[in-house]
Amino acid sequence: MSERFEHIVIGGGISGLGLAYYAARRGVPTLVLEAQGRVGGCLHSPTFPGCGDFWVEAGGHTGFNSYGHLLDILGDLGMMPRLTPKAKVSYALWRGGQRHRILSALHPLELLLSLPRLFSARARKASLSVRDYYGPGLGAKNYRDLFGPAFSAVICQPADEYPADLLFRRKPRRKEVLRAFTLPGGLGEIPLALARQPGVEVRTGQDLVGVQWDGKDFRLLLADGGELRAGTLSLATPPDVAARLLGPQALAAHPPAVPALTQEGLAAIAGIGMSEVETLVACVPAMALGHLPPTAGLIAVDDAFNAMVARDYLADPAYRGFSFHFRPGALDAAGQMDRACAALGIEPHQVAGQFPVHNRLPALRVGHGDRVARLDAALAGTRLAITGNWFQGVSIEDCLTRSQEECDRLFPTPTPDKVVAP
Template identity: 40%
Template sequence: MMQNDVVVIGGGISGLSLAYYCVQAGMKTTLLEKNESLGGSFASPQYSSNGKKFWMELGAHTCYSSYQNLLDIVEGCGVTNTIIPRAKVPFTLFVDGKIRSIVSQLNILELLVSVPNLFKLKKTGLSVRSYYSKIVGEKNYEEVIRHFFNAVPSQQTDNFPADMMFKSRPKRKDVLKNYTFQNGLQSVARAIAAKSGLNVFTSQDVNSVVYKDGLYEIRSAGGGEYSAKTLVLATPSLVTSKLLKESNPDLAQHLAKLKAADVDSVGVIVRKENSKLKPVAALISPNDVFFSVVSRDTVPDDNYRGFVFHFQPGLDEKTKRSRITEVLGIGFSKIEHTEAKHNTVPTLQLGHHQWLEKTDQLLKGKKSLLLTGNYFGGMAIEDCVSRSKSEFARMKG
């Protein structure tokens, strides 16, 4: 059994960032990831044809100057020079087969009457619906704005805690306001993994965690066996709950209370000359089978365009295919390449702050068990890295 100071289960940005802090502190650290490639929701598959290369984002796509903890890691891995700007193309609505600007769909009078609430109303204790319908007006919220919110975690967000949806954080002035990376966000995952000293094993579907004689014993479906003084769980909440069932039943039960949503993401690449759609950052189509279509027009390419459809789960291939071709206005034969990815996103509900407090109580005194992920303070990349940083500090404190 391979001995470690720390074993991290889950190779998304939450697990990778915690692993990074442990390696920096000189701890022997191993990271185990179920999939063949690292990154989780950092998924930027590369397509190459006749010497022409292209990537698209099947998950996260945008970072901000306020992502200070992420930026520190990017710097630490020596890849700051791969940060690139995103082209200014609009987030738009897609209504009756046509692209419409957000402003054109808003009732301006209702907006003007409601917007002063922005200065009076606090987000704390309010749901996304109750807060934002007062800021933009009930009708504007219902018909326009809620569809943009739903597009963020690809699910209904009416009951999300308003203060966990969009956060204002201090920004770095020396960094672009919003940006991506030369080869997409997954290149950041690869850079962290390449950090010397971190052992990474992919295709390790961990299915058993046992705590014995002061050590965690971790086993994967393929027969991998690892042991560690400290265990980090950086998997979706329900996976974490299952893995803790034997060693920490109280935490397992508490984690099982959280819900998560599945997202079926399908990316298509088309030749530039075959797509007539005007450049957009994203299309949001109210009450459609997809929550959003995220385009690669934010990093324009000479040869190709990429569109990633974030579908509701459970649709058959035919339904997805026909909606893709309808929206893009092209026949399926004009699609050069397709990629698919399954993403899991947390369903945060009002009352999540109380759930978090109880989590802290249950983790008290358990310095050898660290929990990170996108279901703590929020699901933005910086929320994940901040959680990892604070869990690392709890272990060291």
């Protein structure tokens, strides 16, 4: 007989761990199953062999004082004193194989003449893509030369088709908190801390390949042939994985009156695309980079990478760190290293540590809100939750907002004798 758990979460990124934490705090012990050998997903602050505890963010790198759910969690975990300010450094533009000042790409007159269109299109923003909203509103040349590449750098994927209303979402700020922050060990500290909380058990190396319903429990099928059972199930994987796990075989197995996802709900997920990012994380002795002033990174206009994010916001006496986010398939590993070194003005042999990271982000499109509404209608009343970075948006705060909403739906009433005190 397979092991049975009250609540299982599939996916150990911030969405899954956040939901597990919220559930555990309500007295619902939760098992998190993660395919990789580590938790965190896109929150990953790796170190390099032989480079001490110097880390570089391979994915998410900045928390903001508008991240209310995140700040509440950090407060509960006693981590607020660890919030670390980020030194003010500026991005540069990378065009034609050279660094340029950001403002060198601005066409001020075009901007002035275009801005009224931005304001007049505000009411239609939810129905427009980033290109269709900001192109006319900032000017075609400004969009091509500066803002388009900058927006692509922000969301780490081509921004043109992305929904304009999901690019920047205004959230209330907590003024007493640092506006932008990291942590002494990088943001990767957050998933690690969540995974240690009472009521949360994490198993890594658990690659889920299917979900079925047996009339009473969810049956979770593992790639190694193993099986687990859960009374309540939460999916916190990218949308293509969620669609695969809940694929036709899962639906076919659902008797009508069970917490099944309807065809309609499944179709809503299945149509969401993914953007693949080939990230090269590198650590370079500071001495080798004397020629390179401290930088936030590069916004690339015409190269194989969309953006480079530097760790110069938290200076280290010995090393400097960089993450280059390449378009998939644009260059092989050696080509990526050559291009990164060219952008840094060094030779490959000067790099002290490096490795590739495969990041995946949802490629949201206009009309995404309708998909989410259809999915939510299908989930209502079931013991199945779905969270991730493909609901409100991709930020850490968007993930946690969705996770808390799904936890509220699954477990509306805390179990009084089991609630875990902060």
